[in-house]
Amino acid sequence: MTTSITVLGSTGVIGTLTLEVLEGLSEQFHVFALTAGQNMELLAKQIIATRPEYVSVADEAARQRLLTLLPPRTPSVEIGIGTPGLVAAADLPADIVVSAVVGAVGLLPTWAAINRGATIALANKETLVAGGDLIMPEAAKRGAKIVPVDSEHSAIFQCLEARGTGENAVSRLLVTASGGPFRTWHAEELEKVTVADALRHPTWSMGRKITIDSATLMNKGLEVIEAHHLFDAPYDSIEVVVHPQSMIHSMVEFVDGSIVAQLGLPDMRLPIQYALTYPMRHPRNGKRLNFAELSTLTFEAPDFERFPALRLAYAAGRAGGYAPCVLNAANEVAVHAFLAGELPYRAIPKVVEETLQRHAIGHPQSMDDLVEMDVASRLMAQAILQEGRWRDWGSYP
Numbered sequence: 001m002t003t004s005i006t007v008l009g010s011t012g013v014i015g016t017l018t019l020e021v022l023e024g025l026s027e028q029f030h031v032f033a034l035t036a037g038q039n040m041e042l043l044a045k046q047i048i049a050t051r052p053e054y055v056s057v058a059d060e061a062a063r064q065r066l067l068t069l070l071p072p073r074t075p076s077v078e079i080g081i082g083t084p085g086l087v088a089a090a091d092l093p094a095d096i097v098v099s100a101v102v103g104a105v106g107l108l109p110t111w112a113a114i115n116r117g118a119t120i121a122l123a124n125k126e127t128l129v130a131g132g133d134l135i136m137p138e139a140a141k142r143g144a145k146i147v148p149v150d151s152e153h154s155a156i157f158q159c160l161e162a163r164g165t166g167e168n169a170v171s172r173l174l175v176t177a178s179g180g181p182f183r184t185w186h187a188e189e190l191e192k193v194t195v196a197d198a199l200r201h202p203t204w205s206m207g208r209k210i211t212i213d214s215a216t217l218m219n220k221g222l223e224v225i226e227a228h229h230l231f232d233a234p235y236d237s238i239e240v241v242v243h244p245q246s247m248i249h250s251m252v253e254f255v256d257g258s259i260v261a262q263l264g265l266p267d268m269r270l271p272i273q274y275a276l277t278y279p280m281r282h283p284r285n286g287k288r289l290n291f292a293e294l295s296t297l298t299f300e301a302p303d304f305e306r307f308p309a310l311r312l313a314y315a316a317g318r319a320g321g322y323a324p325c326v327l328n329a330a331n332e333v334a335v336h337a338f339l340a341g342e343l344p345y346r347a348i349p350k351v352v353e354e355t356l357q358r359h360a361i362g363h364p365q366s367m368d369d370l371v372e373m374d375v376a377s378r379l380m381a382q383a384i385l386q387e388g389r390w391r392d393w394g395s396y397p
């Protein structure tokens, strides 16, 4: 019997790589359901190649486009739309749900998959950032295993296997960061960043939103909160280490001072495959890290002044309650505006900070509370954008 897989966000960078990994493991896995947003050309090809029972797309217009792209003899596939379609895909009885949509749109489908006790291969960090306090206890209650796909968390997950049997063996999680494209830029140069500059990531090829998050270091902030939830680690024990070569994907320090690191070429196929085959390791072909070719590995501390998003994320994580949900929603709005050419790079963390100051009080009691706050925070961030006060903010911080 083969393991069934649903891929939420199959047309994205992680989704596409997941299907590539599955192709290499086709004797062990089959695709159950796929979801996409607007890229119907790619989804149509994926449907023809993998024959899912169900797919979901962003809206009715996308569904109509998809129907025109499917050849007449394609075996019938049910097509859902919007958030209900995403939730329906996650609800179907696949063994593993790969959560690879971008943003808090992943909250409800990931919640649905957890509620039925599925294994989640989690790439969609925004969901855990916004809802970790509800999601982790629910996963434990339902017996739903969450296996990280994010490279740093996959690394920590792998390093933790060296923990042995001792309790409280871990002293620090060392989350590595490339530092992004502006690691060496001066504060004045950061005033003139273009969208093209910010999309030029030094080591990884990723979707647009996460690439901008890497450029502000918000990605690392989101990852600190993600690590807090995944590994039940206090914020004081999670440290960010800038490592521009992206060969060490993260490290764990144990109480005896021993540090275990996970290394590999920057290629997401490895953490994706490990999440799918865990606890087994399956052979992979392809280029390997060659230490003789690798002349230097360097490390530095993050600069919280030039990259205030990292400071904001630590603060929101420590504050807890609604704060991480607000941080994430405001960041999504600000990044979207930056990519549309409507907001300068340097104003992204300012919009997030202003939204947090106006909005982040209390604790969610339910997923409905959280979704309500996510929507309200987006409206607040949009209002802050429309006020246009960021034009007067000048340099930030």
Ligand SMILES: NC(=O)C1=CN([C@@H]2O[C@H](COP(=O)(O)OP(=O)(O)OC[C@H]3O[C@@H](n4cnc5c(N)ncnc54)[C@H](OP(=O)(O)O)[C@@H]3O)[C@@H](O)[C@H]2O)C=CC1
Binding pocket: 008, 009, 010, 011, 012, 013, 014, 015, 035, 036, 037, 038, 039, 040, 057, 058, 086, 100, 101, 102, 103, 105, 123, 124, 125, 126, 149, 150, 151, 204, 205, 206, 207, 208, 209, 210, 268
């Ligand atoms: N890329 C990477 O290397 C890594 C990514 N991650 C995380 O994985 C997630 C995905 O990242 P990545 O693959 O780079 O992102 P992409 O932008 O490449 O892909 C996003 C996917 O989500 C779909 N999507 C977007 N909006 C909606 C919506 N409203 N409704 C339904 N589907 C939607 C897109 O559909 P369509 O394109 O059809 O519109 C696409 O399939 C993010 O949370 C990111 O932080 C984590 C670690 C590494």
Ligand SMILES: CC(=O)[C@@H](O)[C@H](O)COP(=O)(O)O
Binding pocket: 150, 151, 152, 176, 177, 178, 179, 180, 204, 213, 214, 215, 219, 220, 268
């Ligand atoms: C591949 C991956 O996991 C990304 O999250 C990556 O780590 C981004 O690079 P930064 O370290 O620049 O944020």
Ligand SMILES: [Mn+2]
Binding pocket: 150, 151, 152, 153, 223
């Ligand atoms: Mn990462």
